Amino acid sequence: MAKKLNMRKRYELLTRGLGWEPTYQPKEKVFAQEAYEGIKITDWSKWEDPFRLTADAYWKYQAEKDKKLYAVMDSFAQNNAHLNLADASYVNALKLFIQGVSPLEYAAHRNFARLARQFSGEGAQIACQMQSIDELRHAQTQIHTISHYNKHFHGMHDPFHMFDRVWYLSVPKSYFDDASAAGPFEFITSVSFSFEYLLTNLLFVPFMSGAAYNGDMATVTFGFSAQSDESRHMTLGLEIIKFLLEQHEDNLPIVQGWIDKHFWRAYRLLGLVAMMQDYFLPESPMSWKEGWQIYFVENAGALFNDLARYGLRMPKYHEIATAEADHISHQVFGIFYNYIHAAAFNLGLPSEAKMNWLSEKYPDTFDKYYRPRMEMWAEMAKEGKRFFNMGLPQLCQVCQIPMGFTEIAKGEPMQVAYRVSEFRGDKFHTCSDGCKDIFDHEPEKYVNAWLPVHQIFQGNCGGATVPDVLAWYHFHPEDGGDYAGSADEARWKAMKGTAASSTAAAKTAPADAA
Amino acid sequence: MSLNIAAKEIKPLRLNYAHLARRMGEHKPATRYQEAVYDVQPTTNFHYPPSWDPSRKLYDTARTAIVMQDWYSFTDPRQFYYTSYVAARAKQQEIMESNFELVEKRHLLQSLPAELAEQLRQVLIPLRHYEYGANMNNQDICHRGYGTTITSLASFNGFDRIGMAQYLSRIALLLDENEETSLHAAKQAWLEAPTWQGLRHALEDSFVLDDWFEILVVQDVVMDGLLYPLIYEGFISQVAAQGGSAFLMLTQFMNEWNEENSRWTNQLLKVTASESAANAELLAQWTQTWLVRLEQAFMPIAQLAFGEQGAEQLATVKATLLARLAKQGIKV
Amino acid sequence: MSEHKVFMIFQNTADAQPFISAFAQENSAATLDYQPGMVRIEGLGELGITQAVVSELAGREVNLQELHLTLISLSGNIDEDDDYFRITRH
Numbered sequence: 001m002a003k004k005l006n007m008r009k010r011y012e013l014l015t016r017g018l019g020w021e022p023t024y025q026p027k028e029k030v031f032a033q034e035a036y037e038g039i040k041i042t043d044w045s046k047w048e049d050p051f052r053l054t055a056d057a058y059w060k061y062q063a064e065k066d067k068k069l070y071a072v073m074d075s076f077a078q079n080n081a082h083l084n085l086a087d088a089s090y091v092n093a094l095k096l097f098i099q100g101v102s103p104l105e106y107a108a109h110r111n112f113a114r115l116a117r118q119f120s121g122e123g124a125q126i127a128c129q130m131q132s133i134d135e136l137r138h139a140q141t142q143i144h145t146i147s148h149y150n151k152h153f154h155g156m157h158d159p160f161h162m163f164d165r166v167w168y169l170s171v172p173k174s175y176f177d178d179a180s181a182a183g184p185f186e187f188i189t190s191v192s193f194s195f196e197y198l199l200t201n202l203l204f205v206p207f208m209s210g211a212a213y214n215g216d217m218a219t220v221t222f223g224f225s226a227q228s229d230e231s232r233h234m235t236l237g238l239e240i241i242k243f244l245l246e247q248h249e250d251n252l253p254i255v256q257g258w259i260d261k262h263f264w265r266a267y268r269l270l271g272l273v274a275m276m277q278d279y280f281l282p283e284s285p286m287s288w289k290e291g292w293q294i295y296f297v298e299n300a301g302a303l304f305n306d307l308a309r310y311g312l313r314m315p316k317y318h319e320i321a322t323a324e325a326d327h328i329s330h331q332v333f334g335i336f337y338n339y340i341h342a343a344a345f346n347l348g349l350p351s352e353a354k355m356n357w358l359s360e361k362y363p364d365t366f367d368k369y370y371r372p373r374m375e376m377w378a379e380m381a382k383e384g385k386r387f388f389n390m391g392l393p394q395l396c397q398v399c400q401i402p403m404g405f406t407e408i409a410k411g412e413p414m415q416v417a418y419r420v421s422e423f424r425g426d427k428f429h430t431c432s433d434g435c436k437d438i439f440d441h442e443p444e445k446y447v448n449a450w451l452p453v454h455q456i457f458q459g460n461c462g463g464a465t466v467p468d469v470l471a472w473y474h475f476h477p478e479d480g481g482d483y484a485g486s487a488d489e490a491r492w493k494a495m496k497g498t499a500a501s502s503t504a505a506a507k508t509a510p511a512d513a514a
Numbered sequence: 515m516s517l518n519i520a521a522k523e524i525k526p527l528r529l530n531y532a533h534l535a536r537r538m539g540e541h542k543p544a545t546r547y548q549e550a551v552y553d554v555q556p557t558t559n560f561h562y563p564p565s566w567d568p569s570r571k572l573y574d575t576a577r578t579a580i581v582m583q584d585w586y587s588f589t590d591p592r593q594f595y596y597t598s599y600v601a602a603r604a605k606q607q608e609i610m611e612s613n614f615e616l617v618e619k620r621h622l623l624q625s626l627p628a629e630l631a632e633q634l635r636q637v638l639i640p641l642r643h644y645e646y647g648a649n650m651n652n653q654d655i656c657h658r659g660y661g662t663t664i665t666s667l668a669s670f671n672g673f674d675r676i677g678m679a680q681y682l683s684r685i686a687l688l689l690d691e692n693e694e695t696s697l698h699a700a701k702q703a704w705l706e707a708p709t710w711q712g713l714r715h716a717l718e719d720s721f722v723l724d725d726w727f728e729i730l731v732v733q734d735v736v737m738d739g740l741l742y743p744l745i746y747e748g749f750i751s752q753v754a755a756q757g758g759s760a761f762l763m764l765t766q767f768m769n770e771w772n773e774e775n776s777r778w779t780n781q782l783l784k785v786t787a788s789e790s791a792a793n794a795e796l797l798a799q800w801t802q803t804w805l806v807r808l809e810q811a812f813m814p815i816a817q818l819a820f821g822e823q824g825a826e827q828l829a830t831v832k833a834t835l836l837a838r839l840a841k842q843g844i845k846v
Numbered sequence: 847m848s849e850h851k852v853f854m855i856f857q858n859t860a861d862a863q864p865f866i867s868a869f870a871q872e873n874s875a876a877t878l879d880y881q882p883g884m885v886r887i888e889g890l891g892e893l894g895i896t897q898a899v900v901s902e903l904a905g906r907e908v909n910l911q912e913l914h915l916t917l918i919s920l921s922g923n924i925d926e927d928d929d930y931f932r933i934t935r936h
Contacts, residue, residue: 002691007928013694014683015676017701018646024718033566050924053911055677056607061914063604066597080524106554106662110573113656113669114566122646126676129653133673136666137596140550143531147549151526158532164559174561180572181562201919205855205884212883220883224857227918235924285882298851299921305849306923306935450559474532494523 011052019044019122033118037183040248044121047243050235051127058130062137069141069225076218077148086214087282088153088492089483093207094146094219095155095345096276100172101203102142103163107176109135111187118184124243127236128188134229145222152495153488155344158474165461166473167452168272168336168343170400174449175269179262181445185244186258192237194262194315197303200230201295203273210281238303245310252311261441263315264434268399274329275336278358279350287361292325317434320409326362327408330370335404337377338389340482342466344475348483349378369413386482390466392453396431397421397446398438405431423447537586550595551662552586577658578727580786580793585661588785591777599670603677606767613763614684622760623688630758631689637749637819638765639686639700640710642679644741647717649675651733658726667778671734674775678768685764709818712811713737716804727786731800734779739835740812740828742772748827749819780842787843794843801839802846805832852922852933853888862916864904868895871903884918893922894932 005013022030034041053061075081085091112132119125150156163169179190208223241259244251274288296318304314333347340347350358355374358366380387393402407415419436421428423443430436439446455461462472470480478487528535533553534544544552560572570576575585594602617623623631652672659665686696704710720732746769753761787794809832816824836846854869856862858880869876869887872895879886887893901908910931922933 002687003693005687005692007926013687013697014680017697018642018679020643020647020650020721021705022718022721023705024715025722030718030721036565051914052926053914054680055673056603056610056680057911059600059603059607059677061911063597063600065915066600070597083522083524103554103556107556109669110555110657110665113653113665113672114658116653116672117650117657125650129649129669129673129676132653132656133596133669136669139554140596143549143554144546147531150531151528154527156531157528160533160553160556164556170559170561173556173559177561177572181564183565205919209882209884224883224918227855228857228914228916231917231920232914234919234921238923299853302849302851302921302935445562448562450561455559491523491527497522 007052011049011054014054015049015122015126016045017122019120019125027120031118031120033114033184034120037185038250038254039183039185039244040250041121041244042247044119044123046246047121047123048239049123049127050239051232053130053232065225065228066137066141069221070144072221073145073148073218076145080152081217082149082152083495084215084217088488088495089346089348090214090216090280090282091149091153091488092155092345092347092483093210093276093280094149094216095153096272096280098142098146098150098156098159099162099166099344100169100272102139102146103160103169104172104176105135105138105142107180108191109133109139111180111191115184115188124240127239131192131229131233131236134233137229138226141222141226145218148218153491154476154486155346155479155488157476161474162344165452166344167395167456168339170395170450170452171272172269174400175265178265178445185254186262188237188240189244189255189258190262190265192233193241194259195266196230197234197237198263198296198300198315199266199270200234201299202270202291204230205295206277206286206291207273209285210277210283213283213285214281241307241312242310245307245312256312257441259312260316261438264317264321264432264438265399267321268396268401268431268435271328271332271401275332278329278361279333279347279354284357287358288329289325289361292322297322316437317432320432320434324405324408326365327369327406327413330358330362330366331404331406332401334370334373335393335402338387339393339402341388341480342470342475344473344479346481346483346486346488349374349381365413381482392456394429395451395453396435397428397449397451398430398435400449400451401431403429403431545593547590547593547595547598551589551666554662555660555665573660575660577660578725579796580725580727582661582786582789582793586663587789588661588782589663590667591781592774594667594670594778596666603674606770607677610681610767613766614688617760617764618688625757626760627757630753630756633819634753634758634761635686635689635696635699636703637745637815639682639696640704641741641745642682642686643701643704644713644717645675645679645682647714647721648672648733648737649679651717651720651729654721655726655730659730664730664782668730671775674771678771681764681767685761688764709814712813713808713815716808716811728800730779730782731797732804734775735783735839736801736804736808736835738772738775738779739838740808740831742768743831743834744812744816744827745819746772748831752820776838780838783839783842783844797844798846801844805835805846850891850935851888852891852893852920852935853886854893854920854933855884855886855918856913857916857918858883858885859916861912864900864908865895865913865916867903868900869893872896872899891936892932892934894930897929 028035109132112128112135116125116129116132119128146156163173179187204223204227208220211219211223241255244255277284277288304312336343336347355371377387395402403416403418405417406413407417417432419430419433421436421439428439430439456469462468483489529543530540534548537552538544556573564572649672652668655668656665656672659668683697690696704714720729723729746765750761750765783797787797812828816828820827839846856866866885870878873889873893876887876889876893897908897910900910920933922935925932925934
């Protein structure tokens with residue numbers, strides 16, 4: 001009679017011992033990326049598998065998940081279920097998603113394959129390739145889900161062309177290029193830990209719950225379905241950190257530095273999500289600040305308490321991010337409100353009801369700092385003087401968001417923050433101490449940033465005028481501008497039978513940008 | 515609520531994403547496969563030079579000597595994107611699961627002649643390490659390759675290898691009634707026995723190749739093109755004839771996999787070779803060089819599997835591979 | 847102590863129900879928070895389920911890895927085997 005094997009032992013027998021031990025080629029050539037970051041691994045066999053999912057079980061469960069997902073997608077399209085949305089302004093969240101998030105899923109796919117090639121320990125190697133293939137799933141299911149929306153709304157027609165070019169999409173792109181250009185251990189610390197473990201809940205959970213709240217069943221389904229993979233990814237993120245810290249004490253300062261850096265980098269990127277959550281969703285289940293409290297302050301607090309035994313501390317500037325939770329969504333909204341004529345989504349000033357919701361959720365800041373500004377903008381628009389910033393903004397050399405964040409930690413929330421560094425005789429501007437630290441640590445890396453505004457000035461973006469550049473982005477005139485009076489709004493009214501025509505022209509962009 | 519659907523605007527604005535419309539026109543809607551793969555990979559305006567390859571960009575056509583006007587000229591005849599891939603594999607794994615169950619429940623290996631069991635341990639089980647090496651190569655192609663139609667298939671291919679290594683491990687456990695003896699012995703043999711050293715050496719040399727397309731040719735065309743027919747067709751047929759027909763079931767996945775997998779590698783070779791004489795020449799040169807070396811490497815393995823008929827079996831397999839290559843426009 | 851907080855989030859679907867109910871049943875101190883489309887189960891120090899209870903609730907033999915089908919997120923250290931699954935933080 002064969003002896004019974006439990007899950008752990010069985011998984012170990014099926015996979016362990018596979019790790020390649022080169023003898024014909026030097027190890028440092030076969031696994032060329034394993035050493036150059038200074039990380040010391042003494043024994044890969046100490047790796048604890050985050051989930052013991054064999055390949056065949058993976059195929060089975062993933063196929064089952066996808067069967068459900070595609071059934072929802074098909075019925076959504078068949079029934080034109082976009083008509084059931086709370087409001088078409090909600091779709092703007094999906095625009096930002098397909099333009100800025102789906103390409104990151106794809107990049108993660110390619111880079112986890114790198115780790116699967118470069119890590120010599122089979123436990124980590126297999127976990128990484130499972131994540132690689134999952135990330136491809138996410139990119140592709142998002143393309144497929146949003147494909148239906150692309151047929152009925154504007155701004156989603158050319159997402160991958162846009163991702164490589166558009167000014168605000170250089171924020172997510174440079175974020176991921178940063179990790180992709182780094183060594184494998186920095187990449188995994190950045191993506192699996194600083195992003196997936198610490199912050200991904202903030203992107204997906206409230207966002208998908210928001211989709212459910214706003215009648216978008218297709219997105220709920222892909223989002224939640226992706227999250228079921230994400231739980232595995234988060235576990236990998238935690239395991240890699242524990243593993244690196246247990247392997248060698250010299251790894252601690254390196255890993256801590258990466259966590260500090262990529263926390264800040266990911267946090268800045270999530271500024272876009274903060275705006276999406278507080279300003280795009282017609283019905284919001286949770287404010288950015290509430291999400292931050294639950295998913296960062298509480299959860300990361302517990303996590304780092306757990307990790308303190310390894311000598312790891314909370315990421316540098318986390319307290320600044322928490323202080324900024326009262327401001328960040330409003331500030332990012334303000335930035336985009338000024339430049340919305342040059343975006344491929346629509347934005348509108350919040351309604352009175354929405355402003356009241358914001359006052360309630362942000363009692364310390366919204367009425368004091370941001371409501372007056374919104375009311376002034378509304379007044380100007382009413383007088384036909386809608387404010388658009390026709391200049392090109394100065395971008396932070398690191399996060400690439402237009403300079404507009406303020407000195408919140410210094411108690412001057414109305415004072416825009418600027419930091420300057422010098423490198424090889426040139427001046428480089430950053431938006432915060434967090435971004436400045438990142439620049440100063442590796443200036444030779446960040447001087448290479450493909451900064452969209454610089455590129456426009458250098459004539460690399462289709463021409464010298466705003467319309468030239470927008471055409472080079474493949475934007476259509478109806479893609480951007482205020483939501484009120486937009487082509488999407490007109491179409492939505494026609495869809496709902498509340499207005500006759502779907503061809504009303506958008507008069508939401510300044511005359512000279514049209 | 516109004517039920518007058520006709521009054522509402524439900525006519526779509528467009529049928530396709532623009533990058534697909536540029537390829538197939540505005541009026542022909544793209545398939546799920548086309549949506550999933552075409553033009554998804556970034557191509558330009560990268561921010562930072564990769565620390566692991568500073569002289570090239572994050573995605574760069576210069577990582578191979580093969581030149582293509584359009585890296586999306588090749589498409590997968592199976593039209594695999596993630597979901598169609600896992601759906602296909604889920605079906606196969608279900609069959610494999612019931613195969614393993616049947617063999618176990620009916621004690622189908624009990625009547626296996628001891629000598630045959632020993633030969634199976636020696637020939638089949640070390641191949642889990644081959645699959646793992648092949649997996650590493652395909653992960654590399656997925657990362658450094660160019661164009662999603664190719665790189666996503668390398669990802670699937672790599673993942674399949676883990677599945678197959680696990681199936682081989684299960685065969686070892688089945689042969690040993692859950693003892694680890696064969697797994698350890700096979701690793702030892704893989705690392706030290708002269709039979710496997712030619713193949714292991716070739717794999718290690720393929721790991722360090724700079725050109726990802728060459729890796730694809732070496733691994734997925736030449737090595738697989740020799741090994742799969744030799745072992746999973748030839749050897750397993752012989753085992754079946756000698757009283758080990760259960761192994762037809764236990765290696766069903768591998769046998770079907772090779773047939774299915776050749777469909778896309780054939781298509782890729784064909785499209786790449788027909789692009790230019792230079793490409794065809796390069797493919798022929800790579801195939802030629804590696805075929806010479808791998809034929810030698812496989813000789814002791816063929817002898818282990820077929821005894822005196824080893825050389826002949828290998829020659830047949832090689833002739834089949836050459837014919838297959840010739841059909842795709844590669845003259846070796 | 848909030849430092850020891852652990853959670854599991856599931857889709858609020860029929861498939862997830864046996865898992866959600868098992869967490870509720872086997873962890874008397876756990877709290878369940880229903881949000882649009884999802885359920886968040888929170889506990890201090892530890893949350894766990896056993897295969898026997900999930901199977902009984904489902905009315906069939908459940909493989910605990912099926913929780914991958916409906917899991918949305920979690921926080922804590924995982925400990926799993928064929929007959930149990932738990933997350934801990936002490």
